[in-house]
Amino acid sequence: MRIVCLAGGIGGARFLRGLRAAAPDAELTVVVNTGDDITMYGLRICPDLDTVMYTLGGGIDEVRGWGRQDETFHAREELQAYDVPTAWFGLGDRDLATHLVRRQMMDAGYPLSQVTEALCARWQPGARLLPMTDDRVETHVRVRTATGERVVHFQEWWVRHRAALPATAIVAVGAQDATPAPGVLEAVAAADLVLLPPSNPVVSIGTVLQVPGIADALAAKPVVGLSPIVGGAPVRGMADACLTAIGVETSAEAVGRHYGARSDGGLLDGWLVDTADAGVAVPGVEVRAVPLLMRDAETTTQMARDALRLAADLSGG
Amino acid sequence: MRIVCLAGGIGGARFLRGLRAAAPDAELTVVVNTGDDITMYGLRICPDLDTVMYTLGGGIDEVRGWGRQDETFHAREELQAYDVPTAWFGLGDRDLATHLVRRQMMDAGYPLSQVTEALCARWQPGARLLPMTDDRVETHVRVRTATGERVVHFQEWWVRHRAALPATAIVAVGAQDATPAPGVLEAVAAADLVLLPPSNPVVSIGTVLQVPGIADALAAKPVVGLSPIVGGAPVRGMADACLTAIGVETSAEAVGRHYGARSDGGLLDGWLVDTADAGVAVPGVEVRAVPLLMRDAETTTQMARDALRLAADLSGG
Numbered sequence A, B: 001m002r003i004v005c006l007a008g009g010i011g012g013a014r015f016l017r018g019l020r021a022a023a024p025d026a027e028l029t030v031v032v033n034t035g036d037d038i039t040m041y042g043l044r045i046c047p048d049l050d051t052v053m054y055t056l057g058g059g060i061d062e063v064r065g066w067g068r069q070d071e072t073f074h075a076r077e078e079l080q081a082y083d084v085p086t087a088w089f090g091l092g093d094r095d096l097a098t099h100l101v102r103r104q105m106m107d108a109g110y111p112l113s114q115v116t117e118a119l120c121a122r123w124q125p126g127a128r129l130l131p132m133t134d135d136r137v138e139t140h141v142r143v144r145t146a147t148g149e150r151v152v153h154f155q156e157w158w159v160r161h162r163a164a165l166p167a168t169a170i171v172a173v174g175a176q177d178a179t180p181a182p183g184v185l186e187a188v189a190a191a192d193l194v195l196l197p198p199s200n201p202v203v204s205i206g207t208v209l210q211v212p213g214i215a216d217a218l219a220a221k222p223v224v225g226l227s228p229i230v231g232g233a234p235v236r237g238m239a240d241a242c243l244t245a246i247g248v249e250t251s252a253e254a255v256g257r258h259y260g261a262r263s264d265g266g267l268l269d270g271w272l273v274d275t276a277d278a279g280v281a282v283p284g285v286e287v288r289a290v291p292l293l294m295r296d297a298e299t300t301t302q303m304a305r306d307a308l309r310l311a312a313d314l315s316g317g
Helices: A010-022 A047-057 A074-081 A093-107 A112-123 A154-160 A184-190 A205-210 A214-218 A239-245 A252-259 A297-314 B010-022 B047-057 B074-081 B093-107 B112-123 B154-160 B184-190 B205-210 B214-218 B239-245 B252-259 B297-314
Strands: A002-007 A027-032 A038-040 A043-045 A128-131 A138-145 A148-153 A167-173 A193-196 A223-226 A270-273 A286-289 B002-007 B027-032 B038-040 B043-045 B128-131 B138-145 B148-153 B167-173 B193-196 B223-226 B270-273 B286-289
Touching: A002 A010, A002 A184, A002 A205, A010 A027, A010 A047, A010 A297, A027 A047, A027 A184, A043 A093, A047 A112, A047 A128, A074 A093, A074 B093, A093 A112, A093 B074, A093 B093, A112 A128, A128 A184, A138 A154, A148 A154, A167 A205, A167 A239, A184 A214, A193 A297, A205 A214, A223 A297, A239 A252, A252 A270, A270 A297, A286 A297, B002 B010, B002 B184, B002 B205, B010 B027, B010 B047, B010 B297, B027 B047, B027 B184, B043 B093, B047 B112, B047 B128, B074 B093, B093 B112, B112 B128, B128 B184, B138 B154, B148 B154, B167 B205, B167 B239, B184 B214, B193 B297, B205 B214, B223 B297, B239 B252, B252 B270, B270 B297, B286 B297
Parallel strands: A002 A027, A002 A193, A027 A128, A193 A223, A223 A270, A270 A286, B002 B027, B002 B193, B027 B128, B193 B223, B223 B270, B270 B286
Antiparallel strands: A038 A043, A138 A148, A138 A167, B038 B043, B138 B148, B138 B167
């Protein structure tokens, strides 16, 4: 079976690990959000790609959910000692090596998709990781501050301010003019099934879908999604702040309706919500309630099995 | 008193620390070799500038003589795990922050001299550190290998091969077209004295002198040098390999003669050699034998005092 997943960072990465365990023989392609990417100190940092790669490759810090295990932050301490204004970013010493290799390869002319492939030659994630695009896309957020509105990079809002500044707009700059990375549309076209992991529906999945051509390609495929909202709150991260910014309620039902039914010009055929949200209805979409908290490897694998089960049921399999 | 020193890395930096102790009230300007600089992973690495800055600023690893104290090498370990061909370079995690700041500033349009000034705002080296030039100069070495001759960056020869490959030529690429960094010629013009620390006479001092205008400016000033060769061998490093490459014998006398007498179109008024080399003669140059091993702070400070004493005697002071 060929499966394509769209994915953001931590939530998506953990789900993918469960999916790999649930369907070890599936040929898995992950189309990863790059709207979170940021250039700092001349390095191109791709948080979602790296989180997925480290998680599937066994190098992730399991507690934080991002960055490398056995990590140190000595370079960052020094950046703080230099009084660098961007030292709020959590740049680990081991993680830095990934950005150095990426920078070296990009300087040599390689697009991000080929850099990702080269990095994965070490990590062996057991899935094909593709950036959504090789073009530069950066999510910017308009925030309200005490002194008026200003626009900041997503990372500044998310990491530095922990999404505490109210967002009045979220824009994936460059997305409209971006082209899907080589292999993305081909993978979707060849897929038996598309899964939307419980990633952020606005700044992760939503950004991938803004790259022209990707949403259209999905329209030809069965799509099952998993709600990142459980009992009216995000399972992790601050997805509520993103949903509020685009005028969507923070609930499993509202996110399901935001994605919409594929039969009605939306995305979804099936929508998994948590048992706490049993009874949710999304017109035109088969909704099923199962445990959606990724407590450990087993519960996560079971979630993936449930998603595959729903897909199979929808196709009469 | 205003003193200008030309300097390379470890030997020069240690001597400068002694000089600062010997002449705490002197206004000290250091013109630092940048021919060792190298671009790796998009970062501009300036080993000599950083060694002098860390040494005078109290951040150096005293045992290695280069890089930061309390250093870790996790990023480098990861570069090795990625099988990066340049992972032989000793890039420490704390040290990396310096290169990240430099890169950020250079991307913003600042020349190396201004970057250096900004970095020194943190380190407070107690001396003005100037790169010899803001232009790109890189020392390349033609080496003889089992399969023929090839040209490598100085760092590859020095660090990776520990200068073990015989060098048949050493060329500071770009030096002939370089301009002294802002402040260099002004500092020399205002100096009461120029000192040549026991830095590598070929790839450190020799490279600085290749930048058009610097040697001419020195011709108007009293110059005292300290031999980096003691008893026919370099005190540290592999200066002998460099001297051999340019056809100069590895001896205190030969290096003194290589620099030559200022009165005869060379550089020197005075030349300090080690007591082991007492009896050395350099025509037209006042040679004095004193202990030249920088065993500790006191012996190093005494070396600086001896250099200042020789200069004072030469000027009849």
